[in-house]
Amino acid sequence: MSHPTTMRAWRLHEYGEPQDVLRIEEVPVPEPGPGQLLVRVQAIPLNLNDMERITGKNMMVRPPLPTIPGMEVMGIVEACGEGTSDRLGERVVALPAQAFGGFAEFAVCPTVSAFEMPADIPLPDAAALYFPFHLAWLGLFDRANLQQGETVLIHAAAGGSGSAAIQLAKHVGARVFATASSEAKLDLCRELGADVAINYTETGFADVVLDETDGNGVDVVFDNVGESVMADSMKCIAYNGRYLIMGFASDKSVADEKSLVPRTISAGNFSLCGVMLAYAGEDMAKAMKRGPGWNFVPDGSGQRIMREINDLVLDKRIKPIIGSVVDFDDIPSAIAALASRKTTGRTIVRLW
Helix, strand or coil: CCCCCEEEEEEECCCCCHHHHCEEEEEECCCCCCCEEEEEEEEEECCCHHHHHHHCCCCCCCCCCCECCCCCEEEEEEEECCCCHHHCCCEEEECCHHHCCCCECEEEEEHHHEEECCCCCCCCHHHHCCHHHHHHHHHHHHHCCCCCCCEEEECCCCCHHHHHHHHHHHHCCCEEEEEECCHHHHHHHHHHCCCEEEECCCCCHHHHHHHHCCCCCEEEEEECCCHHHHHHHHHCEEEEEEEEECCCCCCHHHCCCCCCCHHHHHHHCCEEEECCCCEECHHHHHHHHHCCCCCCEEHHHHHHHHHHHHHHHHCCCCCCCEEEEEEHHHHHHHHHHHHCCCCCCEEEEECC
16 A cells, blocks of 8 residues: 655654744655554544653653654554554554654554554544543553442543543442532533532542541542642542552652652552553563563553443443544644643544
8 A cells, every 4th residue: 555755744843832843844754663553644632741742841752853742643554564464454543652753644653552443433532532541441440440339539530531530430330539620620520420529729629538438538549640639639548548640740840759758658558559551562561671660561451441442432331522623733732722721631633
């Protein structure tokens, strides 16, 4: 199958604010290597982590400039690298290689991070299901083993992973406490099934949780915010509870700093659970374990999770929450709006 030799892409030649440094340029279409797919992009879901790839702040991987940011795409497999020919023509959601390269008309994606998306799930919904639902699933089920009848506190609950977490928690029969910053966002949380919705700008969420749980606290804290909510969240987690460290949206500069107080954890009698969404085959997983000591998620888990999420969507038990759909030319302003917390649910960039 032939494809164009050049494509439009948003590139950076220096780091800074998106509307200052992102430029649309005509660049060569990349070629997939062994174990990789070339995806003709139909839609680009924006993620908060895209912002650090533009500003140059806390990144695990820092490619040489110029570079194309963008950590998630959805589209059709246009060409296959060695060992992947069986996936030609497949409709997929995917993370590009090293979580860069998504703000473009074509993207190279490892097969371990590319998952089939059935035609029965139309755009833009199909583009909104990967990162937040996989992250929420890994946290709530694989790491916290959330059970029917348990309680869970979900921060930033009107965002992508938060809104996914509400729905997945309710699906298994948990009681959900949701925090958000406005009445409109709280209304969305209630619509998705939150039992208690808390405006954290007006009310101390820890007091509400303790009041509503007869002073016991919640079984699980789903924390994708980090430093600004961590201390109060640890005050309202129950005996034998599980604290999910999902992300650091409030201040990622502390992500690599020594900040936890051991006595708070030991006296709290709860478990800390790290959650990072990164799939890897066996060889890569072993290399990462011997290098920085990290445990990547086995690639087979991703396939299982995607199938279960898709089944729940097709059965109308859960749904993606899409706040806005924007054009490719609007990426700089759209990612700036996401970073300033002006959005609800997911922002999807359309190319179809």
